[in-house]
Amino acid sequence: MKAITWQGRHRVDVSSVDTPDIVNDSDIVVEVTATAICGSDLHLYDGFIPTMQKGDILGHEFMGRVVAKGRGITELEVGDRVVVPFNIACGKCYFCEQTLTSLCDNSNPNAAVAEKLYGHSGSGLFGYSHMLGGYPGGQAEYVRVPYADVGPLKIPDELDDERVLFLSDILPTGYMAAENCQIRRGDIVAVWGCGPVGQFAIKCALLLGAKQVIAIDRIPFRLELAGKDERVTALHPDKTDVQEALLELTGGRGPDSCIDAVGMEAHGTTFGALYDQAKTAAFLATDRPHVLRQAIQACRKGGTVSIPGVYGGLIDKLPLGAAFAKGLTFRMGQTHVHRYMPLLLDMIREGKIDPRFIITHRASLDEAPELYETFRTKTDDCLKVVMTP
Amino acid sequence: MDTIYHTRTEPGQRDHACHRKNVGSLERGVSIAIGTIALLEGIRRRGIAGLLSGIGGGALLYRGISGHCSVYEKLGIDRSKSEGVEASELPGHGTKVVQTITINRAPEEVYRYWSDIRNLPTFMKHLSRVEVREDGASHWVAEGPAGRTLEWDARVIFEKPNELIVWETLPGGDWESKGSVRFDPAPGGRGTELKVSLFYRPPYGKLGAIAAKLLHRAPDQQLKEDLRRLRQLLEAGELATANGS
Numbered sequence: 001m002k003a004i005t006w007q008g009r010h011r012v013d014v015s016s017v018d019t020p021d022i023v024n025d026s027d028i029v030v031e032v033t034a035t036a037i038c039g040s041d042l043h044l045y046d047g048f049i050p051t052m053q054k055g056d057i058l059g060h061e062f063m064g065r066v067v068a069k070g071r072g073i074t075e076l077e078v079g080d081r082v083v084v085p086f087n088i089a090c091g092k093c094y095f096c097e098q099t100l101t102s103l104c105d106n107s108n109p110n111a112a113v114a115e116k117l118y119g120h121s122g123s124g125l126f127g128y129s130h131m132l133g134g135y136p137g138g139q140a141e142y143v144r145v146p147y148a149d150v151g152p153l154k155i156p157d158e159l160d161d162e163r164v165l166f167l168s169d170i171l172p173t174g175y176m177a178a179e180n181c182q183i184r185r186g187d188i189v190a191v192w193g194c195g196p197v198g199q200f201a202i203k204c205a206l207l208l209g210a211k212q213v214i215a216i217d218r219i220p221f222r223l224e225l226a227g228k229d230e231r232v233t234a235l236h237p238d239k240t241d242v243q244e245a246l247l248e249l250t251g252g253r254g255p256d257s258c259i260d261a262v263g264m265e266a267h268g269t270t271f272g273a274l275y276d277q278a279k280t281a282a283f284l285a286t287d288r289p290h291v292l293r294q295a296i297q298a299c300r301k302g303g304t305v306s307i308p309g310v311y312g313g314l315i316d317k318l319p320l321g322a323a324f325a326k327g328l329t330f331r332m333g334q335t336h337v338h339r340y341m342p343l344l345l346d347m348i349r350e351g352k353i354d355p356r357f358i359i360t361h362r363a364s365l366d367e368a369p370e371l372y373e374t375f376r377t378k379t380d381d382c383l384k385v386v387m388t389p
Numbered sequence: 390m391d392t393i394y395h396t397r398t399e400p401g402q403r404d405h406a407c408h409r410k411n412v413g414s415l416e417r418g419v420s421i422a423i424g425t426i427a428l429l430e431g432i433r434r435r436g437i438a439g440l441l442s443g444i445g446g447g448a449l450l451y452r453g454i455s456g457h458c459s460v461y462e463k464l465g466i467d468r469s470k471s472e473g474v475e476a477s478e479l480p481g482h483g484t485k486v487v488q489t490i491t492i493n494r495a496p497e498e499v500y501r502y503w504s505d506i507r508n509l510p511t512f513m514k515h516l517s518r519v520e521v522r523e524d525g526a527s528h529w530v531a532e533g534p535a536g537r538t539l540e541w542d543a544r545v546i547f548e549k550p551n552e553l554i555v556w557e558t559l560p561g562g563d564w565e566s567k568g569s570v571r572f573d574p575a576p577g578g579r580g581t582e583l584k585v586s587l588f589y590r591p592p593y594g595k596l597g598a599i600a601a602k603l604l605h606r607a608p609d610q611q612l613k614e615d616l617r618r619l620r621q622l623l624e625a626g627e628l629a630t631a632n633g634s
Contacts, residue, residue: 018634090621091625093620105620105624146630
């Protein structure tokens with residue numbers, strides 16, 4: 001079958017690989033009908049995530065049709081349309097029982113590696129390094145999906161692929177980022193990063209009762225898209241002093257919650273940002289926490305910093321003193337996709353949210369190498385790439 | 390290679406924590422003996438040296454009689470509990486490995502699975518097979534270093550259903566070890582805290598142990614991976630694999 005494989009920094013190939021089969025009783029095999037490139041795939045593309053190997057199949061946002069099922073499957077039939085969560089969860093461990101499915105104890109066969117780095121391992125993920133399981137990803141014609149009675153969500157025929165594909169990752173991620181803010185009516189929420197997750201976090205913050213959202217990004221197209229809603233104020237960090245503007249827009253209080261939807265590869269031109277870039281280039285640090293610093297500095301006293309953006313290793317010069325002095329709450333982590341999928345499917349069906357507004361590029365798998373580059377350089381107003389095999 | 394544990398104070402015991410027993414019985418006996426000698430010596434000698442000897446002896450005597458040591462308490466050490474319950478050390482040069490894991494299943498269920506030792510090769514990667522003989526002893530076959538096959542016989546020397554199994558290998562095999570596995574209920578209904586203690590003599594002696602470490606086949610790492618696989622089996626019902634076919 002055809003699959004997009006990682007070949008090293010800034011190189012992906014369209015490869016011919018073995019078609020997967022049922023291995024365990026709880027497996028299904030999905031014939032992919034739609035798959036997307038995620039912002040976090042760029043961390044792999046940029047070589048920021050350790051334990052990637054040449055030939056690994058990329059992709060963790062995908063959906064399709066069930067073409068084979070293991071003997072243990074009771075909830076699905078061959079022919080069902082399903083969206084598959086990007087994190088793999090057994091459904092039986094302590095963490096799955098608490099709906100903390102991205103922390104599943106059993107789905108990462110390489111847990112020992114993650115344990116050495118983080119103390120404990122999270123769940124396995126599709127197409128996201130060997131440290132996180134080494135599972136072949138969804139940018140392919142077929143994918144083997146383990147524990148399929150637990151993860152994949154059945155989709156009614158009347159909803160087309162593009163409307164539901166983002167249930168696999170970024171829509172729940174944006175939702176959890178907003179939910180983590182513990183928004184109360186009238187709150188003002190600041191969101192750094194207006195990529196796909198940032199866009200959904202903005203929408204969900206408003207749905208959850210925020211009075212106003214302040215969106216911050218350096219790319220005009222993305223800011224414009226966010227600013228289409230009159231409840232969103234857009235800030236460009238090169239044109240405005242972000243800290244000053246945030247104080248001004250909140251009567252000097254600071255935003256009630258701050259969402260870092262950028263993560264470890266923040267770009268910027270301030271002294272701090274250049275310092276981070278130099279340090280990561282010299283391998284003295286792994287992540288660039290430029291946005292996180294701003295968010296901590298800006299957040300109102302007693303407020304919440306919510307971090308859907310991915311961090312992978314060590315960061316430097318984190319203003320923990322400011323966070324302590326202001327009594328901030330931090331909420332973060334990989335999204336517990338399973339927990340949010342049914343709720344968000346209902347919201348899509350009821351028309352409360354239509355996730356299609358972020359799609360800017362539609363292509364076939366063959367065009368993936370080119371589109372990875374377009375998405376990375378953020379040219380051609382690229383926000384979200386959806387591919388069909 | 391050893392693992393350090395937090396000791397939990399049971400509810401209701403908390404108020405008496407300062408008088409809790411945390412000294413093992415052998416150590417208590419030694420404390421009483423030395424304490425008595427030092428105390429008597431202090432009384433005999435008098436003066437500053439005698440006073441110090443007397444105070445020290447008294448403290449040791451108290452430690453021995455009460456079984457409580459405030460120094461151990463400050464250091465978080467408790468040597469009163471596990472004594473005699475886990476496998477004792479092998480004479481001479483042996484290596485100790487301890488691993489613990491929490492499994493989201495009742496102790497009865499985990500015990501039931503483990504006590505049928507023919508199940509062990511399912512999750513213990515280096516074990517090829519285990520056969521139970523008619524006399525109750527068992528025959529074990531494992532993959533050793535450098536592709537060699539190791540074989541030995543073993544027997545259970547103590548067993549308390551749903552709580553504890555202790556075993557030892559019989560003389561004449563390729564592998565010499567003693568081990569115990571405890572099945573304790575985890576707090577808050579979180580299933581079972583499984584604790585495996587293993588004393589073994591590394592094949593080919595110290596050099597063998599170093600070689601195993603270099604090859605990442607050190608028993609503590611192996612045991613940890615084995616227990617992780619056991620958890621996968623008992624909780625999720627299958628072994629996790631990323632292989633596509």
